Amino acid sequence: MTDPLLDVDDVHQSYGEETVLEGISFEMERQDVKVLVGPSGSGKSTMLRCINRLTDIDDGDISLDGDSIYDLDVNDLRRQVGMVFQDFNLFAHLTALENVTLGLKRVLDYGEREAVEKAAWQLEAVGLREQADSYPAELSGGQKQRVGIARALAMDPKLMLFDEPTSALDPELIGEVLEVMRELADEGMTMLVVTHEMGFAKQAATDVLFLDDGKLVEQGPPEQLFENPEHDRTAAFLSRLTKLHGGQ
Amino acid sequence: MDPTQLLLQTGVGDWEFVWRQRQFFVDGTWLAVKLTFFSMLLGFVVGLPAGVVEAYGGRYSKGVVRPLGVVVRGTPILVIISLTYFAFGVSPAFVAATLALGVRSAAYQSQIFRGAIESVESGQMEAARAVGLSKLDAIRHVVLPQALRRSVPGFQNEFTIVLKDTSIAYAIGVAELLKRSYDLFSIQTTAALEVFLAASLIYFVLTFTVNRGIEQLHDRVAIPGGNQ
Amino acid sequence: MSRNTQRLVRDGVLAAFWLWFAARLLNDWFGGVLVPQGQPFFDPEPVAAAATAVREAATGLGVVGTPVGWVASALDSASFAMTYLPDLAAGAWLTVVLTTLGILFGLVLAVPLAAARVYGRVTHWVALAFIELIRGTPLLAQLFVLYFALPLAGWIGAVPFVGSGVVPPQAVWVAVLGFTINSAAYQAEYIRGSIEGVDTGQLTAARAVGLSQLDGIRYVVLPQALRIAIPSWTNELVYLVKYSSLASFITVTELFYAVEEAAYSNYRFLDLFLLAAVVYVLLVVSATTTMEWVRRRVAIPGVGGSAGGRGPA
Numbered sequence: 001m002t003d004p005l006l007d008v009d010d011v012h013q014s015y016g017e018e019t020v021l022e023g024i025s026f027e028m029e030r031q032d033v034k035v036l037v038g039p040s041g042s043g044k045s046t047m048l049r050c051i052n053r054l055t056d057i058d059d060g061d062i063s064l065d066g067d068s069i070y071d072l073d074v075n076d077l078r079r080q081v082g083m084v085f086q087d088f089n090l091f092a093h094l095t096a097l098e099n100v101t102l103g104l105k106r107v108l109d110y111g112e113r114e115a116v117e118k119a120a121w122q123l124e125a126v127g128l129r130e131q132a133d134s135y136p137a138e139l140s141g142g143q144k145q146r147v148g149i150a151r152a153l154a155m156d157p158k159l160m161l162f163d164e165p166t167s168a169l170d171p172e173l174i175g176e177v178l179e180v181m182r183e184l185a186d187e188g189m190t191m192l193v194v195t196h197e198m199g200f201a202k203q204a205a206t207d208v209l210f211l212d213d214g215k216l217v218e219q220g221p222p223e224q225l226f227e228n229p230e231h232d233r234t235a236a237f238l239s240r241l242t243k244l245h246g247g248q
Numbered sequence: 249m250d251p252t253q254l255l256l257q258t259g260v261g262d263w264e265f266v267w268r269q270r271q272f273f274v275d276g277t278w279l280a281v282k283l284t285f286f287s288m289l290l291g292f293v294v295g296l297p298a299g300v301v302e303a304y305g306g307r308y309s310k311g312v313v314r315p316l317g318v319v320v321r322g323t324p325i326l327v328i329i330s331l332t333y334f335a336f337g338v339s340p341a342f343v344a345a346t347l348a349l350g351v352r353s354a355a356y357q358s359q360i361f362r363g364a365i366e367s368v369e370s371g372q373m374e375a376a377r378a379v380g381l382s383k384l385d386a387i388r389h390v391v392l393p394q395a396l397r398r399s400v401p402g403f404q405n406e407f408t409i410v411l412k413d414t415s416i417a418y419a420i421g422v423a424e425l426l427k428r429s430y431d432l433f434s435i436q437t438t439a440a441l442e443v444f445l446a447a448s449l450i451y452f453v454l455t456f457t458v459n460r461g462i463e464q465l466h467d468r469v470a471i472p473g474g475n476q
Numbered sequence: 477m478s479r480n481t482q483r484l485v486r487d488g489v490l491a492a493f494w495l496w497f498a499a500r501l502l503n504d505w506f507g508g509v510l511v512p513q514g515q516p517f518f519d520p521e522p523v524a525a526a527a528t529a530v531r532e533a534a535t536g537l538g539v540v541g542t543p544v545g546w547v548a549s550a551l552d553s554a555s556f557a558m559t560y561l562p563d564l565a566a567g568a569w570l571t572v573v574l575t576t577l578g579i580l581f582g583l584v585l586a587v588p589l590a591a592a593r594v595y596g597r598v599t600h601w602v603a604l605a606f607i608e609l610i611r612g613t614p615l616l617a618q619l620f621v622l623y624f625a626l627p628l629a630g631w632i633g634a635v636p637f638v639g640s641g642v643v644p645p646q647a648v649w650v651a652v653l654g655f656t657i658n659s660a661a662y663q664a665e666y667i668r669g670s671i672e673g674v675d676t677g678q679l680t681a682a683r684a685v686g687l688s689q690l691d692g693i694r695y696v697v698l699p700q701a702l703r704i705a706i707p708s709w710t711n712e713l714v715y716l717v718k719y720s721s722l723a724s725f726i727t728v729t730e731l732f733y734a735v736e737e738a739a740y741s742n743y744r745f746l747d748l749f750l751l752a753a754v755v756y757v758l759l760v761v762s763a764t765t766t767m768e769w770v771r772r773r774v775a776i777p778g779v780g781g782s783a784g785g786r787g788p789a
Binding site: 318319321322323324325326327328330331334335336408412413415416418419426429430433437440441443444445447448451452455456 | 626757
């Protein structure tokens with residue numbers, strides 16, 4: 001039996017005195033799209049940041065394709081795992097195109113021409129062909145986030161992490177980003193998404209994971225969690241969330 | 249003179265000399281403090297209206313104040329002091345130095361106040377006018393109180409600069425701290441290091457304590473909610 | 477005068493100044509190419525003669541002649557300035573040298589200082605102490621320590637070629653050292669401030685893409701930090717131009733020294749110190765205009781900072 005793409009095994013993480021993650025375990029196979037939900041402070045973002053070692057775990061292990069992430073070179077790990085941030089974090093001094101080519105040239109050693117070609121293709125795939133030469137300050141929120149997605153995808157990652165990708169966007173702009181994410185899921189990308197957008201979870205997710213207070217309370221296909229959850233807490237949280245963020 | 253000789257020279261004898269002359273140092277320090285105080289006062293009295301003019305003035309008033317500021321800020325303090333004392337004949341030297349340092353400080357303080365005024369949102373002025381206040385009253389009662397609080401860091405910086413610039417009053421013979429150090433050095437040249445280090449230490453203690461003091465003041469008068 | 481006309485006048489005056497300056501220096505260095513060494517390019521005699529003539533006319537007119545008298549004074553000052561400009565040019569050149577070397581060497585020293593201040597453990601305290609001490613004491617006192625209290629001048633003077641031919645005498649080198657140390661302390665703080673002015677998310681994103689810490693700093697943080705630092709750096713440049721005048725206290729024959737010397741021989745303090753002020757203002761405005769051009773050339777929408785520096789520009 002082959003290894004799962006991502007194996008999170010009994011992970012614990014603390015910030016000073018506070019326990020942020022307590023005994024989290026789950027797996028992801030290739031092409032899985034899993035959505036992490038939970039109240040704020042439940043540790044969802046921290047879980048993502050542990051996977052690409054932006055934050056260090058205190059106990060337990062995380063493996064990518066059978067290798068513990070602490071056995072791999074950290075930059076090599078991050079090449080294989082793409083991340084999209086809530087605040088976009090686009091490189092402010094570079095155009096959209098250059099945001100994408102930076103990683104290609106400096107990490108993957110692409111030549112100038114191949115990098116530009118690939119970046120242009122990637123930007124077109126997210127619908128931003130005309131914005132290639134614009135600076136982040138000149139783009140709308142939705143456009144910025146799509147550049148962020150293109151930047152991560154250009155590295156051909158095995159796994160994509162999304163940390164509340166639409167939370168900083170105006171409502172009208174959320175749709176264009178969710179659409180890109182849905183297409184990505186359809187094309188077979190393995191994705192771990194932290195979000196409140198329940199519509200996306202219902203449509204695209206293979207599994208929904210409910211985190212509360214640092215613990216993984218429940219995990220299962222969206223229909224199961226939304227209609228027939230095991231725990232009351234899950235039901236309470238999800239119904240509140242659906243009321244706020246709809247089911248489109 | 250080789251390095252070992254230098255070390256031998258820095259003997260106790262020269263520090264003793266400094267200690268014996270401490271009154272001389274104290275007098276010089278006091279003069280530097282007075283110079284700083286009066287120059288900054290002059291700088292404030294002239295600089296605040298200049299800053300207001302640069303922020304709110306019309307074409308003609310700005311057309312006078314701005315170039316004047318550029319010229320004063322572009323001239324070394326040494327030249328300003330020399331002009332005041334030698335060319336315009338202002339006397340005695342203490343007054344000439346105060347005038348020169350004050351004019352320079354006014355040119356810089358006007359920039360501090362202009363910047364602080366501009367950082368107060370225009371919405372404040374609009375709201376004040378909407379209530380019915382005249383432009384002058386709006387400036388006085390709404391904008392300036394906020395601007396002055398925001399000026400504190402710039403003011404802190406300016407104080408340090410003026411205090412250090414008092415050492416340049418040496419050029420016209422004012423018996424402030426650095427000149428006195430130099431005089432002592434001419435009496436006992438072996439004590440050069442000790443004498444200048446002692447003076448530097450005094451300057452440092454002065455700037456350090458006043459900076460911390462101003463920081464305390466800033467915390468006290470800060471507007472709740474932040475000064476951004 | 478509209479904004480654009482103002483700019484044109486300013487640029488024209490600056491261009492004229494630097495043309496004259498370059499011509500004067502090259503002429504005198506190569507032993508008198510256009511006119512004999514030390515002789516003014518344009519003869520001040522006719523201007524002086526005109527001044528006397530106008531003044532006589534003024535006295536003839538009585539009270540009405542007062543404004544005419546001012547014209548006479550202006551012409552007189554002009555002819556005087558023309559006579560003394562060649563002497564001042566050599567001093568102004570040293571001012572330029574002191575400023576340029578001071579700020580460039582200061583930058584070289586400032587980068588490791590800033591790095592220690594931000595990233596060091598023991599070195600953090602050493603760097604902090606150095607920066608606070610230098611910034612908290614007068615530049616003039618620092619120059620005195622270097623020149624009178626330490627045997628540096630003697631050591632440098634013993635080096636062959638110092639003081640002969642093109643090589644400046646030891647006092648100049650001591651002054652350069654003093655300005656370097658002083659400027660390094662200030663520049664280190666500006667560098668630190670501008671690095672901290674770059675949002676931390678930028679480096680996080682760079683690491684997340686797979687760049688190493690060093691590459692992240694080099695390709696993402698620094699390009700932004702340097703743009704943020706431009707206003708502070710400009711202030712530092714202006715500061716050095718003006719405070720290079722303090723080198724005159726330790727026998728360096730820069731612009732102020734040259735002016736002082738001339739003033740003590742002919743007592744025309746007002747004319748000479750005003751002339752000095754004019755030259756300094758021209759140098760300062762040249763610096764700020766150049767840096768403004770640089771700022772506009774490298775500007776990127778969304779990247780930039782508020783002003784810093786020893787004080788407002």
